[in-house]
Amino acid sequence: MKLQEQMRAEFSDKTIFEKAQKYAYDYLDGISEMDVFPSEESLELLKKFDEKLPEKSTSALDTLDFLNNYGTPNTIAQIGGRYFGFVNGGAVPASLGVKWLSDVWDQCAGLYLTSPINAKLESVCEKWLKDLFGLPESTVAGFVSGTSMANLCALAAARFQLLKNLGWDINEKGLIGAPNIRIIAHEQVHASVKKTLALLGFGKNSLEWIPSDDQGRLMLDTLPKLDSSCLVLLQAGNVNTGGYDPFDKVCDMANAVGAWVHVDGAFGLWAGACDSLKHLTHGMEKASSWAVDGHKTLNTPYDSGIVLCRHPKAMVSALQASGEYIIYSDQRDPLLYTPELSKRARAIELWATLRYLGKSGINEMVQGFHLHAKRLAKSLKELGFEIMNEVVFNQVLVRFKDDDSTKKIIAHLQNSGECWLGGTTWQGKAAIRVSICSWATTEEDIAQTIALFQKAKTALG
Structure with missing residues (x-):
C-alpha cells in the first residue's frame, strides 16, 4: 500500500483517534492515583525511545501504542491536585476539550487569511483581558508561548519607542551607535527578564541595579531619578515569595517624565482579576506593557502566554514582519503583535478558559x-x-x-x-x-x- 493510501485509510477509519481518546480518558481517570513524578522503574522505560529511525513506515496505531506504553508512565501529574512545582498550572476541562478540537483543526495562526477563527478569538481575548485587568482601551495583545516570549515582545516595543523618543530608528540604524537606554531593575527580577534583555542587546552590566526588600519587592526609596530614556522593570508576583512591587507610585514617577514601565506578571497579574487580591496590583494599569501567562494561574493548557502593550504603534513597529508574499487583511492579523509568522492558534483555548470561567x-x-x-x-x-x-x-x-x-x-x-x-x-x-x-x-x-x-x-x- 502506498503511503498516501495508508494515511487516507487511517484518517477515514478513525481507529487511531478512538484509541487516542481511550488512552486520554484512562489518563484522566487515573490522574489522582498515579505518581506525581515518575518512579525510577518508569524512568527506565525511557530507554525504549533510544531506537534507530525506522527504515520503513509503521502503522499509526503502532506509534500511538508505543508512546502510551512508555511515555504515559513518564509524565508529570501536572493536571492533578498535588503538583506544586514551578508555578505550573493545571488545565480546566473546557479548555482541554477545546484544545483537542482545535488540534484537529491544526490552524496556522499568523494571518487572518490562514485562520479567521483564531484572528477573531484573539480580538475577543484582547477585549476581555483589558476588561479583567482594567487596562487602557488603547492596549493591544499578542499571544505567544509564555511570559518569556511576552517579555521579549514587550521589551522590544519599549526599546523601539524609547530610542525613537531619542531620535533613533532602531529598525533602520540598529543598535550600534544608538543613544543609551537606562534600564532600572531590582535584584529579584526574574531570570527570563535577564535573558530577554540579553537577547535584545542589553547585558546585565549595563543595567542600573537597585536592592529589593526581604520579600523581593522593589524598594521605592532606592529608585534613581528617572527620565525619558528609562525602562523600569517591575514584577507582579515574585517567583519565590509572591511579592508585588509598588506599581502605583513607580508608574506615576515614570509617566511624569516619559519613561516606560514594564510589568512581568507571569502568574501574579491574575490577582488583579480577584476581588480580594486586586489590591496587590493597584496602579499596575498605569504601566506601558505587561506580560502574563494563561497556562499558570488561569489553568489554560500549555502553551499560553500574553503580551499586552498600551502603545500599539511601538509594538507593531518592533515586531511586524514584511514580505511581498504576506497578504494582510482589514481584520486582525496576529503576526503584527508577535515575532512569529507561523504559530499555533493559542488564543482558542485561552478564549475557552475565559468564557468557561467568566469573571x-x-x-x-x-x-x-x-x-x-x-x-x-x-x-x-x-x-x-x-x-x-x-x-x-x-x-x-x-x-x-x-x-x-x-x-x-x-x-x-x-x-x-x-x-x-x-x-x-x-x-x-x-x-x-x-x-x-x-x-x-x-x-x-x-x-x-x-x-x-x-x-x-x-x-x-
Whole structure:
C-alpha cells in the first residue's frame, strides 16, 4: 500500500483517534492515583525511545501504542491536585476539550487569511483581558508561548519607542551607535527578564541595579531619578515569595517624565482579576506593557502566554514582519503583535478558559489558590516549620532547621510519589518552594500534603 493510501485509510477509519481518546480518558481517570513524578522503574522505560529511525513506515496505531506504553508512565501529574512545582498550572476541562478540537483543526495562526477563527478569538481575548485587568482601551495583545516570549515582545516595543523618543530608528540604524537606554531593575527580577534583555542587546552590566526588600519587592526609596530614556522593570508576583512591587507610585514617577514601565506578571497579574487580591496590583494599569501567562494561574493548557502593550504603534513597529508574499487583511492579523509568522492558534483555548470561567469563576479559582496557600502555611508553622515569606498570593516558602534538613525534607517529599515541589535558595538559605495554582487542588490534597511534611519531619528524627 502506498503511503498516501495508508494515511487516507487511517484518517477515514478513525481507529487511531478512538484509541487516542481511550488512552486520554484512562489518563484522566487515573490522574489522582498515579505518581506525581515518575518512579525510577518508569524512568527506565525511557530507554525504549533510544531506537534507530525506522527504515520503513509503521502503522499509526503502532506509534500511538508505543508512546502510551512508555511515555504515559513518564509524565508529570501536572493536571492533578498535588503538583506544586514551578508555578505550573493545571488545565480546566473546557479548555482541554477545546484544545483537542482545535488540534484537529491544526490552524496556522499568523494571518487572518490562514485562520479567521483564531484572528477573531484573539480580538475577543484582547477585549476581555483589558476588561479583567482594567487596562487602557488603547492596549493591544499578542499571544505567544509564555511570559518569556511576552517579555521579549514587550521589551522590544519599549526599546523601539524609547530610542525613537531619542531620535533613533532602531529598525533602520540598529543598535550600534544608538543613544543609551537606562534600564532600572531590582535584584529579584526574574531570570527570563535577564535573558530577554540579553537577547535584545542589553547585558546585565549595563543595567542600573537597585536592592529589593526581604520579600523581593522593589524598594521605592532606592529608585534613581528617572527620565525619558528609562525602562523600569517591575514584577507582579515574585517567583519565590509572591511579592508585588509598588506599581502605583513607580508608574506615576515614570509617566511624569516619559519613561516606560514594564510589568512581568507571569502568574501574579491574575490577582488583579480577584476581588480580594486586586489590591496587590493597584496602579499596575498605569504601566506601558505587561506580560502574563494563561497556562499558570488561569489553568489554560500549555502553551499560553500574553503580551499586552498600551502603545500599539511601538509594538507593531518592533515586531511586524514584511514580505511581498504576506497578504494582510482589514481584520486582525496576529503576526503584527508577535515575532512569529507561523504559530499555533493559542488564543482558542485561552478564549475557552475565559468564557468557561467568566469573571466569577476566575475570581473563585484565584482566591482558592490563596486560601490553600494560607492554610498550608498556617499548618506547617504549627508543625514547627519556618514560613519565610508573607503569604500574599499562592507562593509558600518553607524551611526546616538548617540547609541540610531542608534539603532532606525536599528529597523525602519528591520521592514520596504523593506530591512534588521544588527547592530554591532565598536570601542565602535553602528553602522549599510550594506553588499552588491548579483548579484540581482540593482541601484533601492540602491535608495530605501537610501530613507528608509531618512524615518527612518524623523521618529526620
